Amino acid sequence: MVIINPAPAALSPDDLSLFYTTDDLLSGSPILVFYGPTATSTQATHSRIQAHVFSPAGLQHFARLIISPTATFYSAVTCLPREEQGDEICRGLAFSLYKYFAELPINVKNTWEKQCNSLGNLPSAPKLFTESHAAMLASRMVRVQNVPEIINDVRQSLAEQALSWLDLDVVLPAGAIQKLDNPRESSLFDESEDDILQERYGQYAPIVKLFGDAAFLPTSKLRRAPSKPTALNKTQSFSRKQKENLRREMCELLDTEESFVSKIYDLIHSVAADFRQKAKSKGSGSSSPSEQALKGLFPPSLDKILEVNLGFMEAIRKILEETENDAIQDIESANDSIYVAPLRGQKDVQDVTGAFTIAKELVEWFPKFADCYTDYIQAHSDFSQFLKVFMKETGSSFSKRVHETGEQRLMSMLIEPVQRLPRYNLYIDNIVKQLPVRHPALKPFLKARDIISEICSRDSPSSQQMKVIERLRKLVFSWPPNFQPQGRLITAVDVVELPPPYHPELHGPGSTSGILLLFADFLVLLHKPSGSNVTARSIISDVDNAKGAESSSGPSGLIFHQHIKLSDVLLSEYSCGKIVQLISPTTSASQGERPRSRDCSINNIGIRIFYLSGSYEGKAHRWIEEVVKARVEGRFSESERESHKWEVRSISGELGLFSALFESSEGQNVEGRREPAKIRVVVDPAKTSKEIKVGEEGVEAVVSISILNADFYLLEITGLNDYGTRDCLTGFEFLPVLTKRYSPPARSCLSRYTAKQCVATHSVAY
Incomplete structure (x- = not known):
């Protein structure tokens, strides 16, 4: 820091x-x-x-x-x-x-x-x-x-204040970022990371590498980083034992698929069919659910899952039966020799193990799982609620049939499709770790794995966000009815707001307990009443757990206090990472006002000091890292973050950098893009069109990087209060010099807020 x-x-x-x-x-x-x-x-x-x-x-x-x-x-x-x-x-x-x-x-x-x-x-x-x-x-x-x-x-x-993480916007010239067919496959088998970087960024690859390794930010399409298999075989050996294990894992995939299809067939034809028939013929005076209402418990997507998985099972079975004799002979004749990979572009590769054919079949069939499984998974979250409503009439014929079937058994059967989907990745992991490096089946297996990961992470972002906000309205008293953050809820932290002069006395006079909610676009401050045992962890748990939120007896006792745009927040840390200082506008939409724009004025700037407790106690650097990542996520629309012309990179050091890389917009507004970062890095400014300058839209420093030759760069920094530096350096010197040069403009920036800070400390004189 x-x-x-x-x-x-x-x-x-x-x-x-x-x-x-x-x-x-x-x-x-x-x-x-x-x-x-x-x-x-x-x-x-x-x-x-x-x-x-x-x-x-x-x-x-x-x-x-x-x-x-x-x-x-x-x-x-x-x-x-x-x-x-x-x-x-x-x-x-x-x-x-x-x-x-x-x-x-x-x-x-x-x-x-x-x-x-x-x-x-x-x-x-x-x-x-x-x-x-x-x-x-x-x-x-x-x-x-x-x-x-x-x-x-x-x-x-x-007290001494420090900064451990900073978010940057790194602007490359238009056309600098090229689209790759499949960078993951290249990195595993054909090309090194440097080769991929060179292919994507061309002459700017060395500069991009200065900002660290590629990082991950969730989107609605993929809410977590794809979990890569950790036991890939990095050698070219293909022993008899590996071939035996490979065949056994593929047969186990078929066995479990047969078992799954059998369970779904039983659910539809032995359980759901009876419920559907009774609902179809129920009398007008019956309190049992109607045929339409029953679709909430047995949706049409369940029948589609049976149809698709039945076809998938038959395709896998056919392949294993056709390759059984060749696979057995290959295992018996195996001598633990080195596997010789086929030449690039070679067709009609002999597949005696059946692995390559199975992998291609997975790639062909898994996309067919997308719609039916996505619909079913989204509907499954409401199954318990539907069943609770249907079971209210204890004397109805529906309740009696549920009792005969067994409510626990019914719910266990209904969750089978939800649990089945992620298991495919486990089987794929077990298969690919038996294959030698450069085996032709590896790429399609990993591609199939990514397809399943993407389906598992699907959810409607708007509906999910509405559910989160609705749960928070129930839990938090006086949540503004017109306040609807668009960014996802990332995390929360327990805090105690300290009064001047900011001694870390958690139960001293004037201190106030609360919780900070971090969204991708807003920071929300909740006050915690005296004696409340609600924690940030319990709030996140209640929000994530639909059942817990529905069963909540009422508000948690938390009181909504203020919300602040994340782009207006400036954080620093001191007291060995126990305390954070928050600088932000004092007026907000929660008070019926909205700052006119992000500028460098401090007329409405206020300072608040928070002692972190709970899981973030003594870890202010980790909290600031979360805020920095959230700020990058909230600055760009999902469509832009999912495009090939956008990437986020991270590097740790004395000052950790979390950087969003994208091309120059040629002076045009990009749809969905919000306020820029306070620090803006422009690569090769001679080829970049007119861009935002210091003092515009809240930008406090502009860093220009020009290529002098293969080994040297020109680093120019301009900041507020006529601050400016100019350095000729190597790539090895880049981060240390940037960190050193950043400190003066940061202090200059913070000096603008000193007046407000010291006004808050006037109580020391009494």
């Missing part, structure tokens, strides 16, 4: 006195000055002092000040009332305050001025940040006695 706000210098309560006042010209802002002799003298004199000024604009250290009539800032002393000009301490306070004001950045002064009240406009009021202003404050300052406590509070409120 990188340090974005260093810890303040040590302050000695034995050597320093503390003076305090509030500034009526700047909305009652607190001003504190730690005053004492310099480290080289035993007492404060009229000429040599140290002063440490703390205000809403930050803490500034002046370790050695020489107060002399010829000094630049002595004019503040001459502005003091005559009776106070002879006071050495008052002279030192005025001098140090004027120096403090004079060295404030322009943007900080402007921010502070915007917060001033009407008193600052009075004709008698001194001009802000002048020597008269400093003298007025110095003459009003009073001594504070509890210096050690105040020092502790100031250091805690301005």
Whole structure:
């Protein structure tokens, strides 16, 4: 992680006195000055002092000040009332305050001025940040006695802050990303990762590699990373034992398929047929479910599953019967020799084991499973509810038939198709680990495996999202009726919001327990009432578990407090990863207002400090990593993330980077794409059309990478407050230099929020 706000210098309560006042010209802002002799003298004199000024604009250290009539800032002393000009301490306070004001950045002064009240406009009021202003404050300052406590509070409120993860947008020139036929197959058998990278990105492959390895983000088409077989045979040996195991695994696939088809046949013809017939002929006064209602429990997709699997079973059986004799002879004559792979493009390869033919059959049949299994899996989630409704009339003939069949047995039979689908991947894994590398059956087996994985992960994203939000409405009190996050719910964390000056006292006065819900597009803050035992884990469990949500007796006691667009959130960590600082707009749609746009103004910026507990306790870096990934996911539509012209890469180090790579849009808006990342990387800017600049749409830094030759790159960074760097470096130096160069603009960016942060710490003076 990188340090974005260093810890303040040590302050000695034995050597320093503390003076305090509030500034009526700047909305009652607190001003504190730690005053004492310099480290080289035993007492404060009229000429040599140290002063440490703390205000809403930050803490500034002046370790050695020489107060002399010829000094630049002595004019503040001459502005003091005559009776106070002879006071050495008052002279030192005025001098140090004027120096403090004079060295404030322009943007900080402007921010502070915007917060001033009407008193600052009075004709008698001194001009802000002048020597008269400093003298007025110095003459009003009073001594504070509890210096050690105040020092502790100031250091805690301005503790060292770090950042461990950052999300980037990496923009490549238009046409830079090429589509590959099947990168997974190439990586396993024909080409190295570098070859695939070169084929996809061409001359920009070395730059893409600088951003780490390809990472994974879920989509509605595939909600988890495809689970690859972990026991692939990496050798070319094909022993007798391997051939025996291969044949046994393929026969087991057929045996289990026959058993499954038999169970589904029994379910349809022995159980469902009876229920359907009774429903079809039921009288008008019967309380049993109608024929149409019964489709909720025995959907038409169940009959389609039997039809498809029956055909699949016969196809597999035919192949195994036809290859049985050749397979046995091959096993008996096996001598544990090295397998010789067929030449590339060779046709009519002899398949004595039957593995290649079986694999092709799986690839042909598995797509036919998609619609019927998807419909059935989606319908199955409501089976228990349908059965509960149908069984309410205990005296109905339907209830009696269920009792005769056995409710547990019925539900066990109905879940068979749901459990069957993922088992195909287990059989495929057992088969492919017996095959030697470069065996022609490997590719179709893995392709079939991906087909099953994709079917297993199918779900309607809109309907799933509606279910999640509906469950949250039931669990959380005062959830806004018009608040509907479009991104998926990713995770949740237990937090305790700490009051100024942010000591990690979880049960101290002013601390508030709550839960943060992380969506791909929003961060939601829930308040937890005193004594509540609801946790982030239980909320996620209730949301994921449809049955648990339906059986919930009522709200969980959680209270909706605020929602914030994730693109507006800036997080940092301190206190050894126990605490996170959240900087975000103070107004939100939850309060009936919406920020006009993402810009670099801090007029509506607020700071909140949270102590993480539960599964994320002491793991602020992991929480920030989740937020960074969510921000990337929420920035792009699913259609764009699923296209070949988009990729996400991740690299860990002193500063972990999670980067979205895509082509330049040539100045046009891309449908579904949201606010850009705060840090934007432009590759080969000479070939990129007009792009977003610093200060536009919330972009705080633009990084340009140009190729100088095969070994060197030109790295240029422009940021806020006229920040800029230019480095010629190698690929090995890229990440360390980028991390080092990023720290100053990050601190510059955060300095814009210092005023708000220090206002929150004004309680330290009381």
